[in-house]
Amino acid sequence: MKFFPASGAVSRGRLWGVGLLLWGWIGMVFPAAGQTVVDATSLSNKILTGYQGWFTAPGTGYSTRWIHWTRDHVTPTGASNNLIVEMYPDLREFDPDELIATGMTRGGATAHLYAARHPKTVRRHVRWMMEYGIDGAFLQRFVRTHYDGDTDYKAQMNAVLWNFRSSCADYGRVFAVMYDVSGMLETEGWDTLIQDDWKSLVDAGLTSGGRYLHHQGRPLVAIWGPGFTHCVPADPAKAQALIDWFRSNAPVNYRAAVWGGVPGEWRTKTGDSRTQSGWDNVYRSYDVISPWTVGRFT
Structure with missing residues (x-):
């Protein structure tokens, strides 16, 4: 689906997305099949997909x-x-x-x-992306897995992530990390888990090498779930604090542009969105947003 340019009254010239499994800009030019190297310095003009590898x-x-x-x-x-x-x-x-x-x-x-963790399997998926004009993917990391201590599945996520990274280098695609807070509880330290995991990935060199997607001069990190009635946190201040950490409060080498996976009814704060006034500021604070509209259209 497509990204729409943001109204200056809503955000500081940022993007609002309508996302199912594919994301991109309106007015985009689809890359030709077999394009060698995708520009990793900006989200603009990209067709991206979600990639679970689960x-x-x-x-x-x-x-x-x-x-x-x-x-x-x-x-x-x-x-x-x-x-x-x-x-x-x-x-x-x-x-x-x-x-x-x-x-x-x-x-x-x-x-x-x-x-899905076999290097050949991941490599083939990335090759298919190149052949069909898909620029790259968001690699899902489910915070629930980190909290549960499921070392088996965490090893799966890590193997898929690093295999995808190396395959992007081979086929000129881009990738970024997406944290999904579905299923987390308020008391389970979901925000700290995200921060600690991100720091470990940056320290391991994930965002270096030229294929990690950047936006507005920084690595892009996606957070899916805050603002939904069924997701943490209930308090918008906690979501705001995490966004602020990525954008300005973290040590410089961990700072990032932040993509938000938000409710489909984020603008009116009805339906699937939490209703407190503080969520307006949260949504405005994202560098990019992508409302979840799966199943809303026929």
Whole structure:
């Protein structure tokens, strides 16, 4: 979907987004398929997608569970209460070392699935982005995983992130981190978890190398959820403090431009948006916003 230029009365010349899974500017020029290198210095004129990389499967160097393939994290059997995917992936381009056997059959032979952390799998996805004119992606990091101490799934997220980074260098794409606070509680230190994770990623060199997406002279970080009635925080001051930390209060090397994934009804503070007056300032404080309008149009 597309970004709309902001009204000066609403924000300091920033962008407002309408986002499903693709984000970009109105009036954009779609890059030609096979474009070599995407400009990483600005969000402007970009087509970006969300990238979870959350399909896991047991295997050497992988997870110990089938996550996002099955309801109970056990081997796929094809039973109606087992699989949670609606379509089977097309695996014709996958190499044998990417395929993991299931308990299902296809044409009388063992059916296979994949683990999203395999470097070849991520690399292929990024190549497809280049071939189809997609400039890059936001890599989702679910804060719930950090709080729960799920080391298995955190290792999955980290492997996917770094594989994506190296693949962007190979195919000239861009990427940025997106934190999702869905499912977090007020007492679980969601803001500190985000800060600590971001610092560790910056210290590890994630934003260096030329492929991490910047905007207005800084690395771009996305935060999805604050302002929704079902997400933390209830107090807009806490959301404001996190934005301010990224924009001006963090040590200089950790500062970033901030993209906000906000409610679809952020402007009126009705429906899916919290209603306190302080949320107006929160929404204005983002460098970029993308209202969540999934399912709102037919």
